[in-house]
Structure formats: C-alpha cells, structure tokens
Ligand SMILES: Cc1ncc(COP(=O)(O)O)c(C=O)c1O
C-alpha cells in the first residue's frame with residue numbers, strides 16, 4: 001500500500017489542506033520527508049527543486065541553519081507557556097519597524113485566524129455588519145470569507161463552501177477585483193452598513209493578478225469616505241515581496257526611485273501611531289489594519305493582525321472585541337519569526353527578485369519557443385504562468401478562470417517528472433527563495449523545454 005493510500009484511510013483525501021491534493025492536475029500528491037535550501041526530498045529519497053516554498057513562508061529556503069537553531073534553542077527552554085514572553089515583544093517590534101503603520105500587533109497561529117479577527121475587529125470598531133471582499137481573493141477559511149475565495153476553492157471550481165449559513169454568507173458582499181464602479185455601487189446600495197473592505201493588496205490566490213495602478217489608493221479613499229475600515233491581507237505578500245510587504249513596495253515605488261530600497265522605517269514609528277481616523281486617500285495612504293502570516297512565522301504556525309493603535313486597542317483585554325489562543329505567540333514560532341526577519345535583509349529580497357525575474361523570462365522563452373499560448377503575470381517576486389490565449393492582462397477572477405487547466409496539468413506533471421515541484425494549481429503563485437542559487441535555477445530552466453512540449457500536448 002502506498003503512503004498516499006494509507007493516508008486516505010485515515011485522513012480525508014489523504015491531505016490536511018486541500019491545496020496539497022493533486023485534484024486539478026491528477027495523480028497522487030508527493031509525500032515529503034525533508035527539505036533543505038531550495039530542495040525537497042520525498043519519502044523515496046527523490047530530490048525536487050521547490051517552487052512552492054511551503055506556500056510562502058520559506059523566503060530564506062528550507063531549514064535555514066540559523067532559523068533551525070533559534071527554534072531548537074527555544075524548544076529547549078519550553079514549548080509553550082500560556083504566558084507572555086519577551087520574544088513576542090521583540091517580534092512585534094520587528095514587525096512595526098518594517099511596517100510602522102502596524103502600530104500595534106497581536107499574534108495568532110494562522111492567517112485564517114488573523115483575517116477572521118481583523119473582520120471582527122472592523123465590525124466592533126464600526127458597529128456595522130457587512131464586509132466587502134473581492135472575487136478570487138483568499139483570506140483563509142473562516143465562514144464569512146469563503147465566498148468566491150481563490151486558492152483551493154478556485155482550484156476545485158467551488159462557488160464557496162458547504163456548511164456556511166445563508167445568514168453568514170449574506171453578510172459578505174463579493175465584488176469583481178479591480179472594478180472601481182462595482183465597489184462604488186455597493187457603497188451606494190448599503191449606506192452606513194459596510195464595516196470593512198478586505199483585499200489582498202496584490203492578489204495571488206486567483207493566480208497573480210496585480211492591482212491596477214491606483215486601485216489600492218482608491219480603496220483607501222472610498223472606505224475612508226464611507227467610514228469603513230480598509231484591511232490589507234498581507235498574509236502572502238507580507239515580508240515576501242519587500243521588507244515591508246506589498247504596502248512597502250507600493251510606497252517605495254511612490255517615494256523612492258525604482259530599484260532603490262526604502263531606508264529602515266523605525267524612525268517613522270512615533271509619528272504614524274495612532275494613524276488618523278480618516279485617510280487622505282493619497283497614493284501611499286495606509287490601510288487601517290493589516291494581516292500577516294507565512295514569512296512572519298518563518299515556517300512555524302504564526303500570523304498577526306496589526307494596525308492603528310486605536311483600533312487594535314479594541315481587542316480584549318483592553319476592549320470589547322474578543323480574541324484569544326492557547327498557542328498564540330508560541331515561543332518556537334516567535335523564535336522562527338524573529339530569526340527569519342533578522343536574516344531577511346535587502347540582499348535577500350534582491351536575490352529573490354533576481355531569481356524570479358530570470359525564471360519568468362526563461363518560462364516565457366520556453367513556452368514561446370514551442371508556441372504554447374500563455375501569459376506570465378507578476379507582483380514583486382510572485383508570479384503565475386496562466387496557460388491559454390489571453391490578448392490582454394488578466395485583471396479579475398472571471399478572466400483568470402478562463403485559463404487552460406489541462407495544459408497547466410500537463411506542464412505541471414512534466415516539471416514534476418523532471419524534478420521540479422510547482423504549486424499543483426494554476427490559481428497559485430510560484431514561490432522562490434534566497435536559497436535558489438544558479439544550480440537550482442538551472443535545473444528549473446532545463447526542465448522547461450520538455451514541459452512546454454508537454455503543455456502543448458506534444459510530449
Ligand atoms: C492572502 C492570504 N490570506 C490568508 C491566508 C490563510 O492563511 P493560513 O493558511 O495560514 O490560514 C492565505 C493562505 O493560506 C493567504 O494567501
């Protein structure tokens with residue numbers, strides 16, 4: 001009996017998260033035994049160059065020795081105390097140093113919890129019930145956020161999830177991404193009822209679909225005008241696309257010349273907290289709340305909500321919005337997060353950007369060479385290869401759903417056979433790391449021509 005068959009007897013679908021199943025590409029998922037730098041090793045000892053990066057956290061590559069040491073040292077001091085620790089304070093300070101607008105930070109264990117809490121906080125702060133999300137954006141699997149969710153829900157072609165009550169679903173309004181008029185219409189239709197707009201400021205869960213220029217600033221302006229909060233879900237982009245996340249990347253594009261890193265932001269902290277209640281709507285106006293996950297936990301279960309001090313202070317025990325967690329701010333997870341952020345300097349981001357743009361160029365070239373219709377879309381170092389005939393950029397979920405999933409599946413399996421692990425869905429971003437050196441990149445590049453022929457159906 002294979003390990004997968006064994007797994008299926010005791011675990012639904014054999015996986016603990018649906019995105020790990022090979023549902024849309026076919027075949028059995030690969031079981032991983034260990035990972036190091038840019039490489040994964042399966043239970044048969046086979047090596048793969050990894051472009052999944054644990055779905056985002058592995059910015060430094062797998063099992064970075066300093067991160068592992070930090071976790072081992074923390075483990076030796078005790079696994080969990082259920083009491084505050086200095087490491088939580090240090091990690092919150094590190095987050096705020098990179099994102100000063102996250103004036104206060106609360107740690108939880110998953111991105112799902114972070115987004116769920118941000119929504120509750122927005123409702124508590126405004127006294128309103130309705131939430132607006134964008135079709136194709138994924139904000140974790142809490143009931144209210146599963147409508148037209150991207151990621152695994154998109155991969156499975158589901159409109160949402162069974163088990164969500166009509167009452168809950170009815171409090172989430174779904175709007176097409178990048179559609180200013182649709183959002184205007186929703187605010188007009190529900191005056192004084194919308195608590196928050198939640199967005200991935202650079203969506204990567206319907207494949208990478210970057211925001212139109214000015215779209216995030218538009219979101220800031222319209223929410224401020226209507227007294228709703230704006231939530232940037234940077235669970236995926238935070239500390240991955242830039243030292244200060246997508247928010248930092250957009251701001252640095254506005255404030256500094258291209259290719260110049262923003263200076264350390266610590267000195268801005270005191271002037272920006274608490275942030276003003278109504279934003280100016282300028283191109284670099286911050287959201288009220290952020291959610292972070294993935295990189296901030298360095299591969300351990302950790303995520304965060306951060307934002308305006310006056311809003312964050314509504315959380316219990318200071319305020320009436322309840323949020324809790326036995327393992328929140330866990331000492332092993334905070335140790336991994338601190339070590340990861342300490343190591344993630346501008347050289348790390350420059351390395352990830354460079355390997356990402358080299359790989360995007362190589363993928364384009366290999367697919368053009370063979371005549372495979374496709375479109376590569378990127379947001380920072382994140383990118384997706386959409387298979388299919390696209391005569392214009394993909395700007396929303398409806399367009400992303402027109403991709404040729406069968407061509408992707410053929411490409412995916414040819415890459416896997418050649419020892420390259422891609423996310424098993426065309427609705428996901430490829431994740432690279434600072435450990436992807438020339439050797440790792442070359443192995444991906446060498447696999448491309450064969451996979452391109454396979455995508456065409458000519459393998
Ligand atoms: C943008 C975004 N938000 C939220 C989540 C949920 O995070 P988690 O899987 O840690 O619950 C994810 C990914 O899973 C994500 O990509």
Ligand SMILES: NCC(=O)CCC(=O)O
Pocket residue numbers: 017018019020055056138151152204205428429
């Ligand atoms: N981009 C999609 C995810 O990161 C989801 C991971 C998971 O649910 O396992």
